[in-house]
Amino acid sequence: MARLNSSEDLERLRREILARRDPKKPCVAVCAGTGCLASGAADVVAAFRRELDARGLADKVALRGTGCHGFCEKGPIVVLDPEETCYLQATPADVPEIIEKSLMGKEVVERLLYVDPQTKEKTVREPDIPFYKHQKRMVFGPNRKLDPRNIEDYLAIGGYRALARALFERTPEQVILEVKESRLRGRGGAGFLTGVKWEFARRAAGKPKYVVVNCDEGDPGAYMDRSLMEGNPHAVLEGLLIGAYAIGAHEGFFYVRQEYPLAVENLGIALRQAEEHGLLGKNILGSDFDFTAQVHRGAGAFVCGEETALLASLEGQAGEPKPRPPYPAVKGLWGKPTNINNVETWANVPLILNEGAAAFAAIGTAGSKGTKIFSLVGKIANTGLVEVPMGLPLRDVVFKIGGGIPGGRKFKAMQTGGPSGGCIPEELLDLPVGFDELTRAGSMMGSGGMIVMDEDTCMVDVARYFVDFLTEESCGKCVPCREGLRQMHRILTRITKGEGHEGDLETLQQLAETAQEASLCALGRTAPNPFLSTLRYFRDEYEAHIREKRCPALSCKALIHYWIDPAKCRACMLCLRKCPTQAIDGGKQRIHVIDQAKCTNCGTCFEVCPAKFGAVRKLSGVPVPPPIPEEQRTLVRARKQDE
Amino acid sequence: MDIQKVDQIIDKHGAEASALIQVLLEIQRENHWLPQEALARVAERLRVPASRIRHIATFYKAFSLVPKGRHEVHVCVGTACHVRGATRILDTLQDATGILPGETDAELKFSLETVNCLGCCALGPVMVVDGKTHGKLSPAAAADALKSYE
Ligand SMILES: Cc1cc2nc3c(=O)[nH]c(=O)nc-3n(C[C@H](O)[C@H](O)[C@H](O)COP(=O)(O)O)c2cc1C
Numbered sequence: 034m035a036r037l038n039s040s041e042d043l044e045r046l047r048r049e050i051l052a053r054r055d056p057k058k059p060c061v062a063v064c065a066g067t068g069c070l071a072s073g074a075a076d077v078v079a080a081f082r083r084e085l086d087a088r089g090l091a092d093k094v095a096l097r098g099t100g101c102h103g104f105c106e107k108g109p110i111v112v113l114d115p116e117e118t119c120y121l122q123a124t125p126a127d128v129p130e131i132i133e134k135s136l137m138g139k140e141v142v143e144r145l146l147y148v149d150p151q152t153k154e155k156t157v158r159e160p161d162i163p164f165y166k167h168q169k170r171m172v173f174g175p176n177r178k179l180d181p182r183n184i185e186d187y188l189a190i191g192g193y194r195a196l197a198r199a200l201f202e203r204t205p206e207q208v209i210l211e212v213k214e215s216r217l218r219g220r221g222g223a224g225f226l227t228g229v230k231w232e233f234a235r236r237a238a239g240k241p242k243y244v245v246v247n248c249d250e251g252d253p254g255a256y257m258d259r260s261l262m263e264g265n266p267h268a269v270l271e272g273l274l275i276g277a278y279a280i281g282a283h284e285g286f287f288y289v290r291q292e293y294p295l296a297v298e299n300l301g302i303a304l305r306q307a308e309e310h311g312l313l314g315k316n317i318l319g320s321d322f323d324f325t326a327q328v329h330r331g332a333g334a335f336v337c338g339e340e341t342a343l344l345a346s347l348e349g350q351a352g353e354p355k356p357r358p359p360y361p362a363v364k365g366l367w368g369k370p371t372n373i374n375n376v377e378t379w380a381n382v383p384l385i386l387n388e389g390a391a392a393f394a395a396i397g398t399a400g401s402k403g404t405k406i407f408s409l410v411g412k413i414a415n416t417g418l419v420e421v422p423m424g425l426p427l428r429d430v431v432f433k434i435g436g437g438i439p440g441g442r443k444f445k446a447m448q449t450g451g452p453s454g455g456c457i458p459e460e461l462l463d464l465p466v467g468f469d470e471l472t473r474a475g476s477m478m479g480s481g482g483m484i485v486m487d488e489d490t491c492m493v494d495v496a497r498y499f500v501d502f503l504t505e506e507s508c509g510k511c512v513p514c515r516e517g518l519r520q521m522h523r524i525l526t527r528i529t530k531g532e533g534h535e536g537d538l539e540t541l542q543q544l545a546e547t548a549q550e551a552s553l554c555a556l557g558r559t560a561p562n563p564f565l566s567t568l569r570y571f572r573d574e575y576e577a578h579i580r581e582k583r584c585p586a587l588s589c590k591a592l593i594h595y596w597i598d599p600a601k602c603r604a605c606m607l608c609l610r611k612c613p614t615q616a617i618d619g620g621k622q623r624i625h626v627i628d629q630a631k632c633t634n635c636g637t638c639f640e641v642c643p644a645k646f647g648a649v650r651k652l653s654g655v656p657v658p659p660p661i662p663e664e665q666r667t668l669v670r671a672r673k674q675d676e
Numbered sequence: 677m678d679i680q681k682v683d684q685i686i687d688k689h690g691a692e693a694s695a696l697i698q699v700l701l702e703i704q705r706e707n708h709w710l711p712q713e714a715l716a717r718v719a720e721r722l723r724v725p726a727s728r729i730r731h732i733a734t735f736y737k738a739f740s741l742v743p744k745g746r747h748e749v750h751v752c753v754g755t756a757c758h759v760r761g762a763t764r765i766l767d768t769l770q771d772a773t774g775i776l777p778g779e780t781d782a783e784l785k786f787s788l789e790t791v792n793c794l795g796c797c798a799l800g801p802v803m804v805v806d807g808k809t810h811g812k813l814s815p816a817a818a819a820d821a822l823k824s825y826e
């Protein structure tokens with residue numbers, strides 16, 4: 034590949050690529066993101082390759098393994114372009130039929146279409162599916178259109194045009210001004226204004242300067258950074274290059290969790306291809322701007338997502354946070370001015386230069402501009418990655434996009450902001466998505482985890498879960514964080530075991546206050562949020578655990594008992610066979626009874642009992658009824674339809 | 677572990693002290709744990725004190741200072757999997773293997789680990805055994821899945 038030595042070269046190559054491509058040529062885009070791969074997407078891609086070859090169609094149909102499309106619930110996903118026909122949960126066995134009907138003919142394979150759970154109506158085209166229809170996919174949308182391992186795909190959709198614009202039509206100061214005017218705020222958690230941060234780094238004395246991509250993504254319920262990195266690494270790189278030019282940096286680092294091997298791999302390929310094209314290295318696009326980038330894998334420590342800890346880790350040290358100021362912009366990597374942004378923040382930058390700051394700032398609320406990608410997970414019908422404009426009510430995210438709660442259960446709360454965030458109850462669901470809005474509600478935007486919880490989720494247990502997570506992840510430098518969290522975890526664990534007592538909530542609140550005030554880094558300072566927000570909105574659940582030894586969600590293992598309702602048991606023997614501890618007594622025609630002494634509360638019986646019987650029940654806060662007398666245990670089959 | 681292999685990894689990173697974590701990650705990936713002789717070699721060639729290497733190897737969760745079992749079981753305990761019942765999966769696997777997270781059984785058959793979010797939340801609760809994903813698990817299905825490993 035000849036390197037590109039000017040903006041004109043870039044546009045010429047783009048025209049060549051587009052000329053080579055027939056927009057009418059059918060293209061099969063199979064999602065090959067981590068989620069779909071886990072549900073078998075690689076086999077679907079292989080089946081397409083094999084079947085297209087066998088039919089001599091390899092030249093007539095393009096086949097593309099893409100990054101994550103977002104609709105992970107229904108993976109593996111196959112989209113046929115240019116019609117945008119969307120097939121869900123496709124398997125290799127479906128491939129011949131797809132090829133024959135939809136590629137060779139103009140028919141649709143009905144059974145693979147999206148079916149509305151309520152109306153049973155089918156949707157053919159991807160953009161018409163409710164999950165996609167209510168999103169605004171400015172940053173995440175291109176994922177579906179490109180093979181992340183082929184730079185030509187990125188160039189075909191206008192890639193690196195924003196970089197050329199910055200290098201040849203803007204001074205660094207103008208770029209900074211534009212990013213400032215867009216009012217883009219960092220997507221990594223704190224929501225600091227990106228342009229302002231860049232300006233600090235530009236103005237800071239000292240050379241060289243560094244730029245860093247934070248792809249540590251520690252929030253244990255979020256994977257949008259990974260999906261961007263896997264699916265569209267060039268967009269992140271382009272943003273980074275523009276930022277480096279604006280700040281005056283010539284060296285950059287991608288800090289990627291080692292748990293994300295595919296992201297590391299695709300990023301490596303992207304860097305190599307960019308270099309071959311003269312988009313990385315010396316005299317980028319023939320300008321006098323030089324830039325090199327390295328990939329650094331994180332080694333598994335949540336605290337390393339914190340910027341000062343991340344820098345320590347980049348230097349080969351243990352990732353322990355340092356007091357700020359000095360901020361990294363002044364004294365960062367190797368003591369030099371350093372600018373760190375989150376993956377999604379960087380990926381927004383090319384957009385701002387392409388569309389203009391005003392267009393970007395026109396989307397969103399007063400304080401939050403543009404879109405945000407969320408990972409909508411937990412007790413939600415449509416698990417996946419969703420990108421929505423700031424300002425969209427949370428209710429629309431959960432119900433219009435997410436399809437509501439599966440299994441006819443009731444929404445209880447939404448957890449946002451990861452371990453530093455909090456829970457938002459039903460009555461606040463009309464809250465618009467935005468940094469300040471979420472903070473006011475006692476939660477935060479964080480990196481974009483949105484975990485939906487239903488009536489079966491215990492809020493005390495959720496608080497315990499996050500405190501447990503952070504106790505493990507505290508670097509141990511400050512006592513209020515290290516010891517305070519450990520203490521909070523002990524008390525919360527006791528409460529979920531039914532061993533809580535009066536005064537526990539007050540002690541927890543004191544510990545929370547101390548951690549908030551006296552911790553060095555934001556891990557410790559925000560660690561009490563999950564506890565405080567659940568206490569604020571779900572105090573009754575805490576009190577039920579402490580006073581009545583009852584878990585209202587019927588979730589805390591130590592506070593529940595499984596019991597078979599003799600009036601409902603049809604003696605089908607399913608639970609009896611599946612019980613791992615042989616705690617169930619019964620037989621053909623004999624109503625089953627759980628031996629409470631042997632039961633370990635694993636819940637298997639509850640899960641396997643056929644829904645039409647629903648005989649196994651969870652009890653909490655009430656005594657288990659005594660087993661029915663032996664002589665009444667013989668099942669009298671009254672009517673045939675009971676079977 | 678073959679010391680030559682360790683040397684190759686070190687050379688790849690130009691024997692730079694700042695590459696310590698990257699070097700250890702590669703040894704870990706190659707060998708599944710960090711044997712003493714490998715660490716001694718790293719200390720010598722990168723010219724970093726053994727105490728700092730110990731600190732790094734214990735600070736970061738990716739590293740193991742003891743040998744791993746033939747099969748590595750990673751149970752996702754991310755938030756999405758947690759609210760979908762990951763704790764019960766973990767409890768069942770602990771019973772089935774007789775070990776706690778972070779441990780390896782005496783026959784070196786299984787190592788049990790917890791991980792925070794594997795990024796396939798739609799399949800939760802999830803575990804990964806030797807790189808293969810098992811999704812939408814019930815406690816019984818998780819225990820059954822382990823039975824197919826020798
Ligand atoms: C404990 C802790 C963990 C963090 N983890 C991440 C992370 O995984 N990814 C990230 O981008 N920022 C994370 N941050 C925020 C970073 O410190 C920093 O604010 C961010 O990378 C700045 O980028 P932005 O301005 O683009 O958001 C974390 C902060 C703390 C205190």
Ligand code: SF4
Pocket residue numbers: 336353354506507508509510511512514515552553554555556557558
């Ligand atoms: S607050 Fe916690 S994680 Fe942060 S520096 Fe202190 S001990 Fe470490």
